[in-house]
Amino acid sequence: xxxxxxxxxxxxxxxxxxxxxxxxxxxxxxxxxxxxxxxxxxxxxxxxxxxxxxxxxxxxxxxxxxxxxxxxxxxxxxxxxxxxxxxxxxxxxxxxxxxxxxxxxxxxxxxxxxxxxxxxxxxxxxxxxxxxxxxxxxxxxxxxxxxxxxxxxxxxxxxxxxxxxxxxxxxxxxxxxxxxxxxxxxxxxxxxxxxxxxxxxxxxxxxxxxxxxxxxxxxxx
Ligand code: AMP
Numbered sequence: 388x389x390x391x392x393x394x395x396x397x398x399x400x401x402x403x404x405x406x407x408x409x410x411x412x413x414x415x416x417x418x419x420x421x422x423x424x425x426x427x428x429x430x431x432x433x434x435x436x437x438x439x440x441x442x443x444x445x446x447x448x449x450x451x452x453x454x455x456x457x458x459x460x461x462x463x464x465x466x467x468x469x470x471x472x473x474x475x476x477x478x479x480x481x482x483x484x485x486x487x488x489x490x491x492x493x494x495x496x497x498x499x500x501x502x503x504x505x506x507x508x509x510x511x512x513x514x515x516x517x518x519x520x521x522x523x524x525x526x527x528x529x530x531x532x533x534x535x536x537x538x539x540x541x542x543x544x545x546x547x548x549x550x551x552x553x554x555x556x557x558x559x560x561x562x563x564x565x566x567x568x569x570x571x572x573x574x575x576x577x578x579x580x581x582x583x584x585x586x587x588x589x590x591x592x593x594x595x596x597x598x599x600x601x602x603x604x605x606x607x608x
Contacts, residue, residue, distance in 0.1 A: 388430075389593040389596045389597060390413075390415045390536060390537060390591040390593050390596075391413045391415060391421070391423045391425075391430070391433075392596055393591055393592050393593065393595065393596045394413050394415075394534045394536045394589045394591055395411050395413055395423075395425050395534070397574060397589050398411055398413075398532045398534050398585075398587055398589060399411075401574060401576070401587060401589075402531070402532060402585060404531075405428075406425070406428045407427050407428035408427075409425070409426075409428075409531045409532060410424075410425070410426050410527040410528075410529055410530050410531045410532075411424075411425040411426075411530070411531060411532045411533075411534065412424055412425070412520055412523050412524070412527070412530050412532075412533050412534070413425065413534045413536065414516065414520070414533070414534065414535050414536065414540050414550075415536050415537045415540060415591065416443070416512075416516070416535065416536075416537050416538070416539040416540035416543075416546070417446075417537030417538040417539055417540070418445060418446040418447075418489065418538065419439055419445050419446070419448070420434075420442065420443045420444075420445045420450075420537070420539070421433055421434045421435045421439070421442055421443070422434045422442065422443065422516065422519045422520060422523065424523035424526055424527055426527050431526065431527070432523060432526055434451075434519050440475060440476060442515075442519065443512060443515045443516050443519065444479070444480040444481060444484070444508070444511055444512050444515060445480045445481070446480055446481055446482060446489035446490070446491075447476065447477050447478060447479060447480050447481070447482045447483070447489045448475065448476050448479060448480045449475050449479035449480055449483065450479075450480060450515060451515070457471060457475075460474070480508075481494050481508045481509075481512070484504060484507055484508035484511060485497060485498075485502070485504050485505040485507075485508040486504050486505075487502065487504070487505050487508075491509075491538070491539045491543060491546075494508050494509060495509060495543070495545075509546070512546070513546065513549045513550055516550045517550055517554065520533065520550070520554070520557075520559075521554070521557060524557045524558070524559075529558065529583070529584075530557075530558065530559070530583075530584045531584060531585065532584060532585045532586070532587060533551075533559055533584050533585075533586045533587070534586075534587045534588075534589050535547050535586075535587070535588045535589070536588070536589050536590065536591040537591055540588065541571070541572075541588055541589075541590055541591075542571065544566050544567055544569075547561065547566055547577070547588065548561060548563050548566050548567075551586065555581065555582075557584075558582065558583030558584050559582060559583075559584045559586065560578070560579035560580065560581050560582035560586075561577050561578070561579050561582075561586050562577055562578060562579035562580070562586075563579070565577050565579075566588075569588065572590055573590065574587060574588065574589040574590065575587065575588050
């Protein structure tokens with residue numbers, strides 16, 4: 388939430404608008420990942436659920452799966468609820484599917500070297516992120532700005548391009564050349580020709596938001 392709040396504020400600044408007048412989708416893709424739909428300055432949907440387990444696959448968390456997989460696996464593996472929870476939170480996601488690592492860089496390297504499970508793990512992440520972004524465009528009835536942030540969102544240029552590819556029907560076009568060449572570590576606009584939404588990469592700053600909230604709380608003591 389802290390990260391989404393920070394990048395949503397920054398994207399409004401970069402667009403020269405008030406967040407309350409915008410429809411924004413923020414993609415925090417890191418070890419933990421979530422995607423959020425924001426309208427009128429308020430979060431109207433987010434991909435995490437009862438726990439941070441739901442949504443896109445993460446480093447070691449499964450993300451959304453068919454709920455019936457849980458009793459099926461418990462029966463098949465003969466594990467307790469606590470052991471099943473451990474599998475879903477610590478042994479799934481990029482790590483579980485690839486069998487290589489929870490670190491996206493290592494999974495990418497293995498996929499590039501021809502490891503089919505590593506390729507599948509990355510493909511599931513791309514597919515699920517696209518699906519959630521698409522559903523949020525429907526929910527918001529359009530989107531003014533799409534933002535990528537966190538370790539994967541800020542650094543994995545190929546993944547950003549793969550997520551945004553073939554989303555022009557939804558008004559989202561990323562400029563692949565700008566995406567390839569943009570400097571790291573700073574906010575940058577990646578909007579492509581014909582895009583109705585503006586696309587950005589924005590480094591997150593959760594520490595800044597925590598400091599700001601602490602200041603606000605302590606000022607009112
Ligand atoms: P975070 O939780 O935001 O620190 O993000 C950690 C994730 O970002 C790990 O999966 C890293 O592999 C990933 N990451 C960091 N740099 C890169 C990069 N250059 N390409 C792909 N993934 C990256």
